[in-house]
Amino acid sequence: xxxxxxxxxxxxxxxxxxxxxxxxxxxxxxxxxxxxxxxxxxxxxxxxxxxxxxxxxxxxxxxxxxxxxxxxxxxxxxxxxxxxxxxxxxxxxxxxxxxxxxxxxxxxxxxxxxxxxxxxxxxxxxxxxxxxxxxxxxxxxxxxxxxxxxxxxxxxxxxxxxxxxxxxxxxxxxxxxxxxxxxxxxxxxxxxxxxxxxxxxxxxxxxxxxxxxxxxxxxxxxxxxxxxxxxxxxxxxxxxxxxxxxxxxxxxxxxxxxxxxxxxxxxxxxxxxxxxxxxxxxxxxxxxxxxxxxxxxxxxxxxxxxxxxxxxxxxxxxxxxxxxxxxxxxxxxxxxxxxxxxxxxxxxxxxxxxxxxxxxxxxxxxxxxxxxxxxxxxxxxxxxxxxxxxxxxxx
Amino acid sequence: xxxxxxxxxxxxxxxxxxxxxxxxxxxxxxxxxxxxxxxxxxxxxxxxxxxxxxxxxxxxxxxxxxxxxxxxxxxxxxxxxxxxxxxxxxxxxxxxxxxxxxxxxxxxxxxxxxxxxxxxxxxxxxxxxxxxxxxxxxxxxxxxxxxxxxxxxxxxxxxxxxxxxxxxxxxxxxxxxxxxxxxxxxxxxxxxxxxxxxxxxxxxxxxxxxxxxxxxxxxxxxxxxxxxxxxxxxxxxxxxxxxxxxxxxxxxxxxxxxxxxxxxxxxxxxxxxxxxxxxxxxxxxxxxxxxxxxxxxxxxxxxxxxxxxxxxxxxxxxxxxxxxxxxxxxxxxxxxxxxxxxxxxxxxxxxxxxxxxxxxxxxxxxxxxxxxxxxxxxxxxxxxxxxxxxxxxxx
Numbered sequence: 001x002x003x004x005x006x007x008x009x010x011x012x013x014x015x016x017x018x019x020x021x022x023x024x025x026x027x028x029x030x031x032x033x034x035x036x037x038x039x040x041x042x043x044x045x046x047x048x049x050x051x052x053x054x055x056x057x058x059x060x061x062x063x064x065x066x067x068x069x070x071x072x073x074x075x076x077x078x079x080x081x082x083x084x085x086x087x088x089x090x091x092x093x094x095x096x097x098x099x100x101x102x103x104x105x106x107x108x109x110x111x112x113x114x115x116x117x118x119x120x121x122x123x124x125x126x127x128x129x130x131x132x133x134x135x136x137x138x139x140x141x142x143x144x145x146x147x148x149x150x151x152x153x154x155x156x157x158x159x160x161x162x163x164x165x166x167x168x169x170x171x172x173x174x175x176x177x178x179x180x181x182x183x184x185x186x187x188x189x190x191x192x193x194x195x196x197x198x199x200x201x202x203x204x205x206x207x208x209x210x211x212x213x214x215x216x217x218x219x220x221x222x223x224x225x226x227x228x229x230x231x232x233x234x235x236x237x238x239x240x241x242x243x244x245x246x247x248x249x250x251x252x253x254x255x256x257x258x259x260x261x262x263x264x265x266x267x268x269x270x271x272x273x274x275x276x277x278x279x280x281x282x283x284x285x286x287x288x289x290x291x292x293x294x295x296x297x298x299x300x301x302x303x304x305x306x307x308x309x310x311x312x313x314x315x316x317x318x319x320x321x322x323x324x325x326x327x328x329x330x331x332x333x334x335x336x337x338x339x340x341x342x343x344x345x346x347x348x349x350x351x352x353x354x355x356x357x358x359x360x361x362x363x364x365x366x367x368x369x370x371x372x373x374x375x376x377x378x379x380x381x382x383x384x385x386x387x388x389x390x391x392x393x394x395x
Numbered sequence: 396x397x398x399x400x401x402x403x404x405x406x407x408x409x410x411x412x413x414x415x416x417x418x419x420x421x422x423x424x425x426x427x428x429x430x431x432x433x434x435x436x437x438x439x440x441x442x443x444x445x446x447x448x449x450x451x452x453x454x455x456x457x458x459x460x461x462x463x464x465x466x467x468x469x470x471x472x473x474x475x476x477x478x479x480x481x482x483x484x485x486x487x488x489x490x491x492x493x494x495x496x497x498x499x500x501x502x503x504x505x506x507x508x509x510x511x512x513x514x515x516x517x518x519x520x521x522x523x524x525x526x527x528x529x530x531x532x533x534x535x536x537x538x539x540x541x542x543x544x545x546x547x548x549x550x551x552x553x554x555x556x557x558x559x560x561x562x563x564x565x566x567x568x569x570x571x572x573x574x575x576x577x578x579x580x581x582x583x584x585x586x587x588x589x590x591x592x593x594x595x596x597x598x599x600x601x602x603x604x605x606x607x608x609x610x611x612x613x614x615x616x617x618x619x620x621x622x623x624x625x626x627x628x629x630x631x632x633x634x635x636x637x638x639x640x641x642x643x644x645x646x647x648x649x650x651x652x653x654x655x656x657x658x659x660x661x662x663x664x665x666x667x668x669x670x671x672x673x674x675x676x677x678x679x680x681x682x683x684x685x686x687x688x689x690x691x692x693x694x695x696x697x698x699x700x701x702x703x704x705x706x707x708x709x710x711x712x713x714x715x716x717x718x719x720x721x722x723x724x725x726x727x728x729x730x731x732x733x734x735x736x737x738x739x740x741x742x743x744x745x746x747x748x749x750x751x752x753x754x755x756x757x758x759x760x761x762x763x764x765x766x767x768x769x770x771x772x773x774x775x776x777x778x779x780x781x782x783x784x785x786x787x788x789x790x
Contacts, residue, residue, distance in 0.1 A: 001512065001516055001560045001561075001590075001591050001592055001593055001651050002512070002513035002515060002516060002560075002651075003511060003512060003513060003651050003652070003654055003659065004510060004511055004512055004513050005513065007511075007659055007662065010662065010666075042465035042466045043465050044460070044463070044465070045460065045463070046457060046458050046459055046460050046463040047457045047458055047463070049458070052454050052455070052457060052458040055450070055453075055454035055457070055674065056451060056454050058450075059447050059450035059451050059454065060447070062441060062442045062447060062450070062637065062638070063441050063442055063444070063447040064441055065439070065440065065441050068439070068440070068441040068442070068634075068637070069637040070437035070438050070439070070634075070636040070637050071437045071636045071637065072637060104499060104668075104669065104672075105669045107666070107667055107668060107669050108503075108667060108668055108669065110667075111666065111667030111668070112667075115399060115534060116398060116399055116402075117396065117397070117398060117399055118397035118398060118399050118400065120397060121396055121397060132666060132667075135666045136666060136667060139510060139663070139666065165396045165397075166396075195396075196396050197396055198396055239463075239465075241465040241466045241669075242457065242463070242464040242465050242466065242467060242672065242673040243457070243672050243673070243674070244669060244670070244671070244672045256396050256397075256398050257398070259398055264398065264402055267402065267405065268534070271405075271502070271506065271527060271530045271531060271534070272502055272503060272505075272506030272507075272527075272531060273499075273502060273503055273506070274499065274500045274502050274503065274636075274639060275639070276639075277499075277637065277638050277639045277672055277675055278637040278638070279450065279638070279674065280672055
């Protein structure tokens with residue numbers, strides 16, 4: 001037995017365990033001090049009422065022989081796939097039911113796509129970026145080259161002339177909150193079409209975009225149906241991090257050397273996956289209904305307003321920041337020349353705020369810091385003032 | 396971009412679509428004839444009441460800010476892992492909480508294990524057997540060699556002296572319903588320990604075992620903790636095919652060249668998976684509680700009794716059959732020298748019974764046929780008599 005040696009290429013991730021350890025040590029030293037947790041990347045508001053009602057109805061259906069459901073269709077129930085399709089249609093993006101594959105979330109889908117590609121393909125991974133992109137590529141044996149986000153390009157790097165076969169794009173970005181413009185995404189689509197590359201477009205945060213000129217789907221870009229796959233999720237848009245619902249859209253036109261990737265993905269999913277729980281598919285349908293969307297968008301607006309509060313607090317302090325306008329994330333430069341972990345300690349000690357060191361998102365994140373809007377409104381407002389004071393004192 | 400060429404090694408599976416097409420054609424020709432579907436591999440009884448109540452309670456928890464749950468622990472909530480651990484303990488098998496990884500089912504877990512092994516490992520796949528074992532191995536690039544089930548070995552093949560690195564074992568077996576004895580599993584464990592092979596033990600049907608002398612877990616066998624992983628599921632034991640809950644037990648002692656497979660699996664799962672929905676984990680906890688098990692075992696007994704009815708109907712007809720005693724499946728030789736599809740047509744036309752052609756489970760299944768106990772009791776009893784008549788007429 002030979003193990004997959006590519007696991008040796010993975011660096012252990014100490015990001016959140018490191019944060020946890022430091023927070024625990026602080027709490028022990030200062031048992032009476034209340035911390036504001038702005039490092040959290042998880043939703044905190046409860047599920048919307050239409051979603052909860054759908055869960056109850058589905059549970060009752062599963063209790064009666066006439067309405068019980070066992071194995072469902074491999075791609076997902078038509079009612080749920082149609083709900084995703086209609087969500088796209090409302091924004092003028094036409095995707096077909098057969099192009100939509102439901103899943104338990106973006107991590108599973110991204111990971112699953114590694115099965116479709118030969119190991120020699122070069123993966124282009126945003127740095128800073130969601131660590132999963134690099135890790136799944138390394139596990140599968142791909143050479144990994146960073147696409148460098150910088151202050152100069154607003155953490156929205158474009159094609160850099162280097163080779164690439166698998167292109168990860170995330171917009172609005174995690175951790176940066178930066179959103180690609182139509183022109184910037186067009187450049188990536190043209191690059192992919194020219195090279196025969198495949199874009200894996202992570203749209204997990206699209207619901208946070210309120211600027212109508214910004215694209216919410218890669219399929220708003222001409223030619224994307226021939227080079228891109230889009231991965232979506234209800235985790236952040238409808239609070240489904242504990243319910244698990246995502247989807248991948250694989251356009252019919254997406255081919256590599258005459259092979260339709262939709263057919264390969266269907267083969268992969270029907271062999272290695274058994275579908276989303278029936279109650280969760282009903283919950284997703286409810287979240288995407290008119291009443292559900294209205295309720296969910298209130299939560300999205302709440303989180304975004306928190307992020308805007310943090311962003312405003314940094315105004316005039318002289319530190320660079322991005323995100324927070326069309327995203328739950330604010331990405332800031334650490335003041336006073338501090339590195340990510342130094343600023344983590346500083347902010348914890350001085351402002352009683354827990355954030356996330358940017359270095360945890362790749363080498364390009366060193367010297368930066370992520371704050372999120374997923375906390376409580378009043379606590380975030382109070383923390384924003386302490387953040388501003390701390391940044392000014394450090395500058 | 397180069398695609399994974401191993402997909403070309405996969406044979407398209409026409410088994411269930413072929414069955415569906417033939418049944419539809421029959422129904423069109425004979426609109427008034429009622430068919431009995433004994434081909435189905437899915438549960439039909441509704442969820443047990445404690446499970447439904449748990450789903451309702453979890454939905455209510457998700458509706459309130461104080462009790463809402465977002466991302467859960469990567470391996471699963473302690474309450475659910477402990478429920479699995481306690482289920483093992485009741486049978487005298489000691490597994491630790493940290494050795495249990497919850498998932499959405501056996502297909503995902505089996506598929507995920509392919510990530511851990513280098514491509515040159517030889518996969519030993521039971522023939523006839525669950526087609527997923529071969530497909531996931533081929534996709535990952537492994538050489539695949541069958542382990543041959545035959546009438547002579549009662550469809551319980553042992554080690555055959557050939558090489559093997561990844562050993563798939565399923566007991567009670569699908570499609571054969573045959574159950575390995577302690578001595579037979581011991582031979583496999585000794586083989587694996589000697590060769591440094593890893594056994595992937597699929598225990599999806601263990602709840603159907605009523606003969607106390609038969610092992611329900613590979614970990615009842617001495618030495619298995621050093622060479623085996625066990626994959627379990629509530630799909631058939633608690634009717635969770637539409638709810639999705641499974642688990643993999645990776646013993647601490649399982650190592651390859653000094654690397655603990657538990658650690659690799661944790662890395663794989665935390666990178667490519669986000670956990671089981673919270674309500675489903677609560678449902679699983681309920682299914683594994685005293686009240687839940689009592690209710691679920693009634694359904695298991697119902698399905699098994701159906702299988703026994705079918706098995707009894709074949710008694711004295713002269714055709715070989717196995718399974719049906721400790722399994723929901725009955726595996727029978729086709730009478731009169733018919734091949735699998737000929738017998739399918741014959742049984743459909745003559746007895747109005749839909750079964751599953753054995754050839755769909757691998758070349759070794761040709762000339763055999765699978766019937767299942769997942770149908771309605773009265774319909775199964777009536778069909779059993781028609782089955783017997785048809786077999787006698789064909790012999």
